[in-house]
Amino acid sequence: MIKINFAVLTFVYLLLSILPQKLQAQKIDTGQLLNHVKILAADSLEGRRTCAPGAAKARNYILNHFKSVGLIPFFENYQQKFVVDERGVKCDSAVNLIGSIEGTATKNKSIVISAHYDHEGIQNGKIFNGADDNASGVAAMLEIGRYFAKNQPKHDLIFCAFDAEELGLLGSKSFVKILPDIKNSILLDINIDMIGVSLRNELYIAGAYHSPFLKRQVNPIVNSQDQLKVLWGHDTPELGSQDWTLASDHAAFHRAKIPFLYFGVEDHAHHNQSTDTFENLNHRFFVQAAQFILTTLIHLDAQLASNKNYQTK
Numbered sequence: 001m002i003k004i005n006f007a008v009l010t011f012v013y014l015l016l017s018i019l020p021q022k023l024q025a026q027k028i029d030t031g032q033l034l035n036h037v038k039i040l041a042a043d044s045l046e047g048r049r050t051c052a053p054g055a056a057k058a059r060n061y062i063l064n065h066f067k068s069v070g071l072i073p074f075f076e077n078y079q080q081k082f083v084v085d086e087r088g089v090k091c092d093s094a095v096n097l098i099g100s101i102e103g104t105a106t107k108n109k110s111i112v113i114s115a116h117y118d119h120e121g122i123q124n125g126k127i128f129n130g131a132d133d134n135a136s137g138v139a140a141m142l143e144i145g146r147y148f149a150k151n152q153p154k155h156d157l158i159f160c161a162f163d164a165e166e167l168g169l170l171g172s173k174s175f176v177k178i179l180p181d182i183k184n185s186i187l188l189d190i191n192i193d194m195i196g197v198s199l200r201n202e203l204y205i206a207g208a209y210h211s212p213f214l215k216r217q218v219n220p221i222v223n224s225q226d227q228l229k230v231l232w233g234h235d236t237p238e239l240g241s242q243d244w245t246l247a248s249d250h251a252a253f254h255r256a257k258i259p260f261l262y263f264g265v266e267d268h269a270h271h272n273q274s275t276d277t278f279e280n281l282n283h284r285f286f287v288q289a290a291q292f293i294l295t296t297l298i299h300l301d302a303q304l305a306s307n308k309n310y311q312t313k
């Protein structure tokens with residue numbers, strides 16, 4: 001009797017101690033996530049304008065994270081420099097930061113996870129902090145990187161912190177341009193831009209109109225979601241300015257015929273205002289959105305790797 005009881009107790013103890021850890025391992029670290037935004041959207045970074053000192057501070061922060069979680073440099077010291085001469089900004093020191101994680105099945109194509117770190121800087125004497133646009137997306141990308149550095153994916157993952165998005169998607173265009181044979185090397189782009197503010201608790205996924213196979217793959221995750229309202233849309237031509245197909249860095253991949261999924265929110269009162277601050281984020285929504293994107297990626301990575309003959313249409 002004593003022996004059986006001991007075995008049962010040991011089993012229950014193991015279940016209680018191991019299971020929660022396994023579940024927790026799939027979750028975004030909430031404290032780290034919020035801390036990233038707080039730092040990237042601080043006044044001291046002065047709105048992270050491309051080539052301004054605040055952008056360099058943001059880069060240092062992102063670089064330290066890439067190194068500390070163990071991402072592999074895609075370029076020397078992770079950096080791709082490029083020239084900018086657009087919308088009043090002229091400089092030769094715009095910089096994308098690119099790190100990667102090797103997958104277990106490297107013959108598969110790579111998945112890109114992208115988020116731009118630049119914002120509008122100081123306008124009319126006011127700092128445009130860009131907490132939602134797009135410290136929120138960068139923070140999610142950083143924590144997704146931390147997760148996959150500990151839990152090896154099937155596909156190679158490429159993490160892109162793009163510069164100069166606000167000046168015309170220049171960072172993503174520069175990156176796509178230098179990739180040889182991009183169509184055969186990149187499976188898809190997951191682009192995250194503004195996931196921190198939604199009074200209606202709504203997160204949009206755009207891009208599936210162009211690549212319906214992605215909707216088929218992701219729908220089970222969307223349908224099992226009970227915290228957020230996840231909606232497909234904003235990617236059909238008849239929507240005019242509300243068609244977001246070319247609205248953020250995923251456009252460069254789309255033009256190169258790479259499927260994309262864009263995660264973001266609809267326009268809101270703080271967008272492109274000095275009130276886009278850490279305090280004005282909907283923290284609960286933001287954490288849930290980041291967690292949802294990570295869950296979607298874990299699912300897509302496994303599904304697309306297990307089905308060698310997946311249709312990319």
Ligand SMILES: [Zn+2]
Nearest residue numbers: 133134193194
């Ligand atoms: Zn943006």
